[in-house]
Structures are given as C-alpha cells and as structure tokens.
Amino acid sequence: MDAKVIAISGVTAGGKTTLVNQLVKEFPNAYALYFDNYEIENAPDVKGILNRPSDYFNAYQLDSMINDLKKAKNKSDYIFLDHPIGYENKQIGMHIDKVIYIKTPLDITFARYLLRDFSDSSASEILEWAKIYLGEARPMFITHEEIVSKHADYIIDGTLGLEEKIAKIKQLLT
Numbered sequence: 753m754d755a756k757v758i759a760i761s762g763v764t765a766g767g768k769t770t771l772v773n774q775l776v777k778e779f780p781n782a783y784a785l786y787f788d789n790y791e792i793e794n795a796p797d798v799k800g801i802l803n804r805p806s807d808y809f810n811a812y813q814l815d816s817m818i819n820d821l822k823k824a825k826n827k828s829d830y831i832f833l834d835h836p837i838g839y840e841n842k843q844i845g846m847h848i849d850k851v852i853y854i855k856t857p858l859d860i861t862f863a864r865y866l867l868r869d870f871s872d873s874s875a876s877e878i879l880e881w882a883k884i885y886l887g888e889a890r891p892m893f894i895t896h897e898e899i900v901s902k903h904a905d906y907i908i909d910g911t912l913g914l915e916e917k918i919a920k921i922k923q924l925l926t
Contacts, residue, residue: 755783755828757821757847758925761838761900762854763893765864767910771854771917772834778918779925783828787835790817805899809840818844830925838900852921853901856910858893 760768760775769786776784821844824831838853839845862885870878901907906924908917 755825755831756849756925757825757831757833758921759833759835759838759848759851760854761836761851761904762856762910763836763858763861763896765861765868766854766856767864767914767917768834768836768854770914771921772832774914774918775830775832775921778922779830779832781828782830782832783824784832784834785817785820785824787817787833790814805840805895809837809899810842812837812841812843814841814844818847821847836896836900839903840900850906850925851900851904852906852908852924853904854910854917855897855901855907858890860910861893862890 758775760772762768769788772784772786776782821831821833833844833848835844835848838851839848866878866881870881873881908920912920
C-alpha cells in the first residue's frame with residue numbers, strides 16, 4: 753500500500769485543521785499529520801517571506817514530519833497534511849501528490865484568528881494584534897497566498913461550508 757499524500761494548504765486560520773480533521777473521518781484508512789505539531793528546526797523569520805520567498809519556504813527543516821510521513825505511507829490509503837506551504841518547501845514537496853489550497857478571505861481568517869487565539873485577551877491586546885496584522889501579518893499572508901496557491905493543484909473556496917468542501921475533495925480524489 754502506498755498512500756496518496758494530500759496537502760491542505762492556506763493561511764493561518766483559513767480552515768486547514770478543521771478540514772483535515774474531517775477528511776480523516778470521511779476517508780477510510782486515512783491518516784493526518786499537522787505542521788503545527790512539529791517543532792521546526794531553524795524556523796525562518798516570517799518577515800523573510802516578503803523579501804526572499806523561496807529562501808523563506810525552504811528554510812524550514814521538516815525532517816521529523818517527513819519521517820512520520822514515510823512511516824505512515826505504507827499503512828494508509830491517504831495521508832492528509834495540514835501543511836500551510838504546499839509544494840513550496842522542496843524537502844517535503846517531493847513527497848506530496850496533490851496540494852489543495854483553501855482560499856479564505858483575509859477578513860474571515862483575521863476574525864477566526866481573533867476568536868481562536870484571543871478569546872481570553874484584553875481589549876488592548878486585541879488592538880495591538882490588529883495593528884500588527886495590518887502592518888506586518890496581512891502583507892505576509894497576501895504574499896503567501898499568491899505563491900502557494902499559484903502552485904496548488906486545486907483551489908477551494910474557503911467560504912464554503914465544511915460539508916461542501918468535503919464533497920469537492922471527494923470528487924477530486926475519487
């Protein structure tokens with residue numbers, strides 16, 4: 753058995769984890785790996801995406817994730833990667849069969865991020881994040897989306913409901 757490796761990519765709070773969690777339930781004999789579960793050696797400075805995107809994406813050392821991917825490959829039919837950068841990291845990109853990019857409007861991802869990560873924060877902390885988002889994070893997300901979505905095999909509308917996304921992915925993969 754040689755699993756198909758499907759990366760679900762997109763920006764922070766774009767819906768990757770929710771979608772991967774559901775895909776594992778929907779596809780028999782599927783396995784999931786989550787980028788955020790790995791301590792990334794030599795993680796690059798995120799501002800590098802604006803200046804040298806290729807260097808930025810390839811600065812991630814993903815050895816642990818790749819080792820887990822290889823172990824799961826002969827035990828599963830599908831491996832779904834919650835992996836924001838798709839094919840852009842050459843080290844793991846060579847192991848990916850398809851990249852599905854979730855294109856979610858940035859106002860929605862901003863609101864989701866606030867709800868997820870700032871639910872217990874003060875108003876001043878939320879306002880400080882909003883300033884950082886507008887000045888630094890948003891330009892990085894735009895650049896990320898332009899690059900990663902350009903090389904994706906499929907783009908799915910991030911405003912669709914979860915069931916609609918699953919139905920589209922099932923059509924694409926079966």
